[in-house]
Amino acid sequence: MPKRFLPLLALLLLPALGSTQTVENFRLPKNYIGQLDKILVEMGQDLNIRFIFDQPTLKSYSTSLMTDNEKTVGGVLKMFQSAWDLTILVGKDGYIYVARDKLQLEQLQQNKEEVKEEQQQSRKKLVPVKRNFLLSGEIADQANGERIPFATIVVEGTTKGVTSDQNGHFALEKVPADTAVIVITYIGYHTKRIELEPKRENPPLFIELKQQSVGISEVFVTGRKDDKALQQSTLEQKIKMSPIALKVLPNIGEKDIMRGFQLMPGVSAANEGSAGMYVRGGTPDQNLILYDGFTVYNVDHLYGFYSAFNSNAIKDVQLHKGGFDSKFGGRLSSVTEITGKDGNAKKATVGAEVSLLSVNAYAEVPFGEKVTSLFAFRRSYQGYLYDQISGLYKSGTNTVRPPTMGGKSSSTSSYFYDLNGKITWKATPKDVLSLSIFNGTDFLDNSPQFKMPGGAGGGPPGGGMGAGRDISLSSADFTRYGNIGASTKWTRKLNETLTSNFLVSFSDYYSTRDERRSITVDVDGVSTIMKSGILEKNNLFDLSFKNDWKYVFDERNILEFGAFGTYYDIDYTYQQNDTLTILDKKIEASIAGGYFQDKMLFFNNLLSLTPGLRFNYYSATDKIYLEPRLNASYLLTPKLTINSATGLYYQFANRVVREDVMSGNRDFWILSNGSEIPVSSSLHFNLGLNYDLSNYLFSAEGYYKKNRNVTEYSMRYRSIPQPGSSVTSTEQFFTGDGYAIGLELLAQKKAGNFNGWICYTLGEVKNRFPLQSDKYFFANQDVTNELKMVGIYKFGNFDFSASWIYATGRPYTAPLGGYTLNLIDGSNVAFYSVSDKNSYRLPDYHRLDVAASYRFNLFRQKGKLNAISLSVFNLYNRTNVNSRQFQLVDDVILESDISYLGITPNLSITLKF
Amino acid sequence: MRKLLHFALIFTLLSCEETDVSEFLDKPVVESYLYAEGSPTVKISKLIPFKSDMILSDTNIDQLKIGITDLTTGQKYPLQANGGGTYQNADLIVQAGNTYQLSFPYNGMEISATTLVPEKPVNFKLSATSISIAERGVAPSGSASPEMPFPVVLNWENTDQSYYLVYVKNVESVKEAINSKENKSDDFFRNQPTNSDHYQLNPQSFKFYGMHRVILYKIQPEYVIFFQNNSTSSISITEIKANVENGFGIFTAVNSLSVYLYVGKP
Secondary structure, three states, X not given: OOHHHHHHHHHHOOOOOOOXXXXXXXXXXXXXXXXXXHHHHHHHHHHOOOEEEOHHHHHOOEEEXXXXXXXXXXXXXXXXXXXXXXXXXXXXXXXXXXXXXXXXXHHHHHHHHHHHHHHHHHHHOOOOOOEEEEEEEEEEEOOOOOEOOOOEEEEOOOXXXXXXXXXXXXXXXXXXXXXXXXXXXXXXXXXXXXXXXXOOOOOOEEEEXXXXXXXXXXXXXXXXXXXXXXXXXXXXXXXXXXXXXXXXXXXXXXXXXXXXXXXXXXXXXXXXXXXXXXXXXXXXHHEEEEEOOEEOOOOEEOOOOEEOOOHHHEEEEEEEOOOOOOOOOOOOOXXXXXXEOOOOOOOOEEEEXXXXXXXXXXXXXXXXXXXXXXXXXXXXXXXXXXXXXXXXXXXXXXXXXXXXXXOOOOOOEEEEEEEEEEEEEEEEOOXXXXXXXXXXXXXXXXOOEEEEEOOOOOOOOOOOOOOOEEEEEEEOOEEEXXXXXXXEEEEEEOOOOEEEEEEEEEEEEEEEEEEEEEEEEEEOOEEEEEEEEEEEEEEEEEEEEEEEEEEEEEOOEEEEEEEEEEEEEXXXXXXXXXXXXXXXXXXXXXXXXXXXXXXXXXXXOOEEEEEEEEEEXXXXXXXXXXXXXXXXXXXXXXXXXEEEEEEEEEEOEEEEEEOOOOOOOEEEEEEOOOOOOOOEXXXXXXXXXXXXXXXXXXXXXXXXXXXXEEEEEOOOOOOOOOOOOOOOOHHHEEEEEEEEEEEEEEEEEOOOOEEEEEEEEEEEXXXXXXXXOOOEEEOOOOOOEEEEEEEEEEEOOEEEEEEEEEEOOOEEOOEEEEEEEEOOOOOEEEXXXXXXXXXXXXXXXXXXXXXXXXXXXXXXXXXXXXXXXXXXXXXXXXXXXXXXEEEEEOOEEEEEEEEOOOOEEEEXXXXXX | OHHHHHHHHHHHHHOOXXXXXXXXXXXXXXXXXXXXXXXXXXXXXXXXXXXXXXXXXXXXXXXXOOEEEEOOXXXXXXXXEEEOOEEXXXXXXXXXXXXXXXXXXXXXXXXXXXXEOOOOOOOOEEOOOEEEOOOEOOOOOOOOOOOEOOOEEEEOOXXXXXXXXXXXXXXXXXXXXXXXXXXXXXXEEEOOOEOOOEEEEOHHHOOEOEEEEEEEEEEOHHHHHHHOOOOOEOOOOOOOOOOOEOOEEEEEEEEEEEEEEEEEOO
């Protein structure tokens, strides 16, 4: 290899990678004066682009590039061509070749490969100074300094690897030699290789990863491409999500993390009415949602059409589909771990998004070098999309209409909002303190208001009547629900191997539904209020602490342990007419406990075993609940992995859904009391096989869950109220056992301008409530077959995507027969005899969504930060059935369908400043 | 690999649990109110099948052997068919405090239901005997006249949280509407069953002028559930199971007291 190509070597060693296909449009950041070879080296470093040239050739050229004249790289290259007749090529391999003539260009291209090889050979010749040493560091986003959790750090060519913690820290034990190459990967970011330099000291590394701008040019990417929104883990039954990459997927109004997960195997997709996730046959309340460490109890916005999480405020989401670690508990099915963004550490940024549903604004402000902050706010407005969705539910609303009378009707108002805030203080290199707040609330108010002022123009006041009297009548249809929570976390890295987290948090879920008709009569200042209708209230307060420790003996033995405690205060009341209390539950309870888990690697790191134990003391039953867990994975070949997990899981707080198709399902949280609402449990068995190639992933995972003490609230067999006591819920909860079983298949193309996946889930969920029958029935969430296809295509500044979902219809209960009764008030009312529970199936669900977005540069920024997106939900306007309504008319039972949303286009605009 | 096979085995074994199979069974619908001091009528009807493949038996609803037994006295009263599924026995006069049982065979099943006849409501009072309500719908908007006296409250004694139902009916033969646009409204209204000891009358509920009969029914728990929300959606459709064994409908006893209220013009 000719010596004169050596300067090129230095350029290739530059760690940073360029990241856009329109390198020519890059603006010059400053003036460059001097020899051309030096200018290109400097410019390459400034702009993260790679020039390939023959140094002795270009040394002979000198120039001055002034930003007043030459604004872009493309302009500069044209100038080189015209001024010196140089041959320029922006290669498909991503390098910019600058040559004297075509012949030299060919030589440069040929020699590039040789250089790479030479580079590798030369590394092999390096003599390590240290062996088996500990390498630690921190991973951050290059653009904003945001620490990156759950990034993978591995020693190239080995199976040694760790993941970064919530604060982006990592400690890699026993790195074989300080001549090794470290590879850092994280979805949505360019993979980075760090070539270690043999030195006596190895101070902690600070590694910055660069976000994959959505229109990544293939040529600039080396190694694995991880610009996917969703990635299935091969060692655990887990899905990772990069919220920044979510925008490429079709959406309806909002890029939504929960809807994103619903496109992956094992998470049911045919639930337009629930943002909560049905993971492997579990219900949304069996999915633990942790937002910066505190539990979120309500994730629904607008009848469940959207989730309460603003993706602009979220850094990372991990969904553990089952068999999760001992550090998580309190739920039967799955865990969704959400990490909020810390905020830009480098400069203040603000951004805004407008869609047909909501406006969304956020600000990221650093204070000094140690404090970062982020605030995000989103609020819906009652526009086209809001009306479309709420109209689905309102059209059938059977609200009590006030009698026609003179008076004014005020306009109705409904909206949702959410806000996220986080302040992070990196107090010392070893201590990080953060405060995180989240609030999401929905107001649905369909109440017309009437007011009749008395006196003026009224009938003649008889006997002193009339004057000074107002009658106002209102028919309420008001719902308010949401969740507020906050956590304070202190992370201390005692040394490179021992880290602790201390977290104190609270979470408050509130829900009020007021469907009461009230009449207020004001006589000479004395008001009388009369109310009839339904009032439903639920409040859950959770105060928690957690203390987690992680000790890395070495990369083959990582011990985690901790303690936790939660105080719960839940009450729920359901009243009719102020007097008839149908349900009234109040319970306070505490859970306290601890856990440990030890991840151990055996057989040259091929086998990973993580045994663990979690124990809980629950005050309401005064019992201890032990949860043994075991996770294992084995690398059959470097590409073929087998993983399995088993464990016992208990749940103490349950969400009960009182289904109401007329105005959206109502749910409420209650605590197990050990008697009519027992503590439920689930035993998991999971097994998975993954074949992971550089561009493709093939995966098959199976699960079986045996559930005990499953509780369901049912109005089916209503209890006969007993005089002498107000009505209690005792006989309205059904308890039994059940199981969920399933197989998930996934084929994913991970890289390239065209990528996407196909997945299929075969599943069955059944329950049995001995009080109803000895036989198993299909649970409401049972879906036999579910097929999902997602395709994403990048073309220039455009992204196109489409997703198609097919799912077997859900089970439902239908009447077998009907009859009418004359009640004593003379009215004639229809009643039904019903089929065995859920013995019928709704028609199959399927839907195609498409989206196109265009990125553009508006404010002279680097990269394309602004976008305009058009998406169409349910493109072929499939009428998917939510439920059926029955009506007895003239001795015939009529059946009609309540449908989900039809074709709905949406437009959104993203601007960043 | 062994694990995989083991898992596959579990999967196969456990994925075939038996599911309930729906079947339609011809059960009778009973409708009978036992008013204290009255002679009850029992009406039997058949279910209306939802689908054509749901076949009813050929049991004739006018040829049933129906009897009511006074469980307090042991006296048995066979009922005679009056046609249209109705049955009666003029000798049976319902006594407050007694328990009655209905029973008859139907389609190979024994149908039965039991109810206790409540005592009359005690200390039932109305806070006014007449009220005045201005004509609605004729005055200009925002100038309607008030009703007096207000509020009108019904009180009764309820020490054991029994259920009561208030029913108000206009008894005039010629109806004069309070709002001329609402002259086709029902001439009655009622509250939801309550275990309270009072109820406020809502002036807006009155649709007609003239004399109204205000009836306070003391009802039994088995009847209350028919007044609760009655879902017609596949998500939450429910089957009301009252007190008729092997059948549907209601066999319940009622006792009542009436007072009168006059609604006049101001």
